[in-house]
Amino acid sequence: MFSTAFEHLKHGLLTLCVSLVFLLSLFRFCSASTPLHPSELREVRRVPPRFSIPPTDNEIMPGGSVNITCVAVGSPMPYVKWMLGAEDLTPEDDMPIGRNVLELTDVRQSANYTCVAMSTLGVIEAVAQITVKALPKAPGTPVVTERTATSITLTWDSGNPEPVSYYIIQHKSKYLDDLYKEIDGVATTRYSVGGLSPYSDYEFRVVAVNNIGRGPPSEIIEAKTAEQAPSTAPRQVRGHMMSATTAVIQWDEPEEPNGQIMGYRVYYTMDSSQHVNLWEKQIVRGSNFVTIQGLIPNKTYYIKVLAYTSVGDGPLSPELQIIAKTGGGFAFIFFSKCVSV
Ligand SMILES: *[C@@H]1O[C@H](CO)[C@@H](O)[C@H](O)[C@H]1NC(C)=O
Ligand SMILES: *[C@@H]1O[C@H](CO)[C@@H](O)[C@H](O)[C@H]1NC(C)=O
Ligand SMILES: *[C@@H]1O[C@H](CO)[C@@H](O)[C@H](O)[C@H]1NC(C)=O
Numbered sequence: 001m002f003s004t005a006f007e008h009l010k011h012g013l014l015t016l017c018v019s020l021v022f023l024l025s026l027f028r029f030c031s032a033s034t035p036l037h038p039s040e041l042r043e044v045r046r047v048p049p050r051f052s053i054p055p056t057d058n059e060i061m062p063g064g065s066v067n068i069t070c071v072a073v074g075s076p077m078p079y080v081k082w083m084l085g086a087e088d089l090t091p092e093d094d095m096p097i098g099r100n101v102l103e104l105t106d107v108r109q110s111a112n113y114t115c116v117a118m119s120t121l122g123v124i125e126a127v128a129q130i131t132v133k134a135l136p137k138a139p140g141t142p143v144v145t146e147r148t149a150t151s152i153t154l155t156w157d158s159g160n161p162e163p164v165s166y167y168i169i170q171h172k173s174k175y176l177d178d179l180y181k182e183i184d185g186v187a188t189t190r191y192s193v194g195g196l197s198p199y200s201d202y203e204f205r206v207v208a209v210n211n212i213g214r215g216p217p218s219e220i221i222e223a224k225t226a227e228q229a230p231s232t233a234p235r236q237v238r239g240h241m242m243s244a245t246t247a248v249i250q251w252d253e254p255e256e257p258n259g260q261i262m263g264y265r266v267y268y269t270m271d272s273s274q275h276v277n278l279w280e281k282q283i284v285r286g287s288n289f290v291t292i293q294g295l296i297p298n299k300t301y302y303i304k305v306l307a308y309t310s311v312g313d314g315p316l317s318p319e320l321q322i323i324a325k326t327g328g329g330f331a332f333i334f335f336s337k338c339v340s341v
Contacts, residue, residue: 048121049078055102055115055128061212065105068128071098072117078124083114107132136160136208136215139167144221145190149198149228149258149311155190156206156218164208164215169193174201174222198228198258199309227259230314234264234288234305237317244297244326250289251305251317259309266290267316272302276316279304295324 053071060066072078080100081090090100102113110131117124140157147153158164166187170180183193196202201224205217234251241247249266262285269279279302284290295301303320306313 045075046121047073047075049074049117049119049124051115051117051124051126053099054126055113057129057131059131059133060107062108062132062134063106064132065103066107066130068102068104068113068115068130070100070102070115070117070126070128072115072124073098074117074119074121076119076121078117078119080115080117083116084111089113102128104130131162133210133212135212136162136164136210138216139189139206139208139218141219142204142206142221144223146192147223147226149226150196151192151194152196152202152204152223152225153190153192154204154206154221158189158208159218160208160210160215162210164210166209167191168207168209168214169204170207170217171202171204174203180205196225198225198231199260200225227309227311229309229312230254230258230261230307231256233315233317234307235317237303237305237320239303239320239322241322241324241326242291244324245293245295247292247295247301247322247324248289249292249303249305249320252288254307254314257307257309257314259311261307262310264288264290264305264307265313266292266303266305268292268301268303270296270299270301272319276304297324299324 049072051071052073053069055068055070058066058068068082070080070082072080077097079095079097081088081095082100082102083089089102090096100115102115107130110129113128113130115126115128137159139159142154142156145153145155154169156167166185167189169183169186169191171183171193172178172180183191193204201222203220203222205220207217208215232254234254237249237251239247239249249268251264253261264284266282266284267276267279268281282290282292292301300321300323303322304316304318306316308314
């Protein structure tokens with residue numbers, strides 16, 4: 001049973017082999033019966049030039065070197081030459097076939113080099129852009145977009161078509177002969193410089209940095225921070241009696257007005273245990289003293305002064321005590337007592 005099946009298989013395989021051999025010989029016979037003429041052979045293999053390795057763009061350091069390879073194929077094989085603009089860089093009588101490597105050394109300037117491949121079937125070109133890296137250019141003059149009493153927000157134009165690594169913001173007080181303080185590693189073209197003093201003039205400029213180094217600074221922009229309420233009280237509050245019922249109170253401007261002082265409020269009372277809002281008060285604009293009339297003779301008065309800007313009130317001065325009393329028609333200065341408020 002098994003051997004019969006085997007015989008069948010063997011027979012089948014043999015038949016198959018015979019058929020294959022027949023087919024193959026038939027194919028051979030057919031191909032051999034139509035030989036190609038040499039002229040037709042050349043016709044089929046004519047291929048216009050194309051770049052198999054097109055030249056690549058390169059970024060190099062100033063004074064650097066680079067080899068740019070350009071390989072073109074075709075049938076017939078194309079000549080390959082390099083050009084810079086209209087100038088031929090490859091001698092006409094020594095033009096390589098298929099492959100041409102342009103060796104550039106001590107490159108100082110960016111340029112576009114053109115690889116040209118040509119045969120009787122055509123001329124093709126490819127451009128390699130060689131960019132010499134340089135220090136970044138100065139960014140555009142910064143613009144102030146926001147101000148608070150302690151911060152200035154700047155935006156600026158990069159000024160560089162090539163990407164820069166980051167920016168440095170330099171700032172200093174306008175009137176002090178300071179060195180610039182620097183904020184390093186600013187990745188965006190907008191930044192809020194904090195930690196500034198209120199109502200103060202500053203100068204800002206921006207520097208772009210790339211992997212070669214720092215470029216030149218931008219133009220300077222001046223900006224003043226916004227006002228704030230004074231952060232200290234009027235100084236040296238003092239008083240004297242013009243008569244038994246009239247006192248003159250004087251003071252000096254606070255050390256940190258933080259803006260333009262719009263005026264002062266002078267509070268006075270005989271009962272210093274009351275909240276200061278319940279004391280008598282006088283508003284003073286444009287001067288540093290006030291005359292208080294209608295005091296009760298021989299009474300002790302308590303006096304406090306504050307300065308205010310358009311933004312708000314500063315702290316109250318320490319308490320001044322005076323006794324409404326005169327001697328022999330002369331004005332007396334009584335004592336002032338410093339009390340922290
Ligand atoms: C460019 O090729 C030349 C010759 O092969 C070689 O001496 C040189 O080191 C190459 N320069 C670069 C930058 O690859
Ligand atoms: C090279 O060509 C590019 C694209 O056309 C152009 O932007 C660039 O300015 C050229 N570079 C030089 C150095 O001519
Ligand atoms: C004020 O006190 C003095 C003595 O210290 C006294 O001579 C005078 O009469 C008093 N004045 C009034 C208005 O009480």
